[in-house]
Amino acid sequence: MTMTPAGIAPLFEPDHCANCFEPLPADYRHRPWLFCNVLCRETANTIRYWRKTARDGRFDADPEVRYAIGIRLAHMLRGGYDSDVRRIPTDVRVLVIERDKACVRCGGPGEEIDHIDEDGGDPGNLQLLCKTCHHAKTAEYLAPASQDQSDLIFVLLIARVVPTAPAQLCDDEIEWVAAERTLRGERIVRLRSAAVRDQAAASEAAAARKAAALALDFDDDDDEDRDEDYYAGYGQNTHYAAG
Ligand SMILES: [Zn+2]
Numbered sequence: 001m002t003m004t005p006a007g008i009a010p011l012f013e014p015d016h017c018a019n020c021f022e023p024l025p026a027d028y029r030h031r032p033w034l035f036c037n038v039l040c041r042e043t044a045n046t047i048r049y050w051r052k053t054a055r056d057g058r059f060d061a062d063p064e065v066r067y068a069i070g071i072r073l074a075h076m077l078r079g080g081y082d083s084d085v086r087r088i089p090t091d092v093r094v095l096v097i098e099r100d101k102a103c104v105r106c107g108g109p110g111e112e113i114d115h116i117d118e119d120g121g122d123p124g125n126l127q128l129l130c131k132t133c134h135h136a137k138t139a140e141y142l143a144p145a146s147q148d149q150s151d152l153i154f155v156l157l158i159a160r161v162v163p164t165a166p167a168q169l170c171d172d173e174i175e176w177v178a179a180e181r182t183l184r185g186e187r188i189v190r191l192r193s194a195a196v197r198d199q200a201a202a203s204e205a206a207a208a209r210k211a212a213a214l215a216l217d218f219d220d221d222d223d224e225d226r227d228e229d230y231y232a233g234y235g236q237n238t239h240y241a242a243g
C-alpha cells in the first residue's frame, strides 16, 4: 500500500476501487477495471480534468471548460454517466451530420451531436445541435444541485482538486493514465493466476475424489472377488459327494 507524502490516506490499494477504496470483485473481467462502478470512474475522471485545467489555466480562461466540468459534476450527482456507452463511433457521427446538416432546433450551424434520450447510441436517438441549443437542452434536463450535492462537490474540491499533491493515485492528472495501464495489467495477471491455482486445486480435489471413488470400487471388487471365492464350491453346480 502506497502512502501519500503526509502518510494519511492510501494513494492506491490493489484490488480495491481506486476512487472509493471498496474491495473489488475477485474477477479479472470486472469492469470498469480498477473502479467498482461507472460513478467511481467518472468521479476520478472529473477530478483529474478539474485538476489539470485548474493548473494549466484553462479553468479560469475558458468558460467552455468550466461548463464541461459543471456538466460532468451534474452527471456525477445523477449517478455517473457512462462515457463508454455514450461514445459515438465516427461512422455514426458522419451519418448524423450528413442527415441533419444543421442544428435541428434553430437551423444554426450543427456543432454537437446530442443524445435525444439518455444513452441509446443508434442514429435514431442522435441529433445535430448548435452549441447554444445543446447547452440549453442539457440545462433543461439537469436539475440544479441541492445543498447536500453542492456540499459534496465542495468537499471533493477541497480534498482532491485543491491540494498540489494528488490525494489519490486516480486523481493524479499526470501519472494516472500510465499507472492505470500497469496496475490493470498486474491485477489481471494476479487474478488469472489465482484462477489457474483455484482450477488446479479444484481438479486436484476432483482427481483425489476420483481416486477415492476408484479405491472404493477396488474395495468393492475385492469384496466381490472374495465373496465369489468365499462362495466358490457352495454354488448350485457344486456337488459334494453324498455322505
Ligand atoms: Zn468505488
Ligand SMILES: [Zn+2]
Pocket: 103, 104, 105, 106, 107, 108, 129, 130, 131, 132, 133, 134
Ligand atoms: Zn441551435
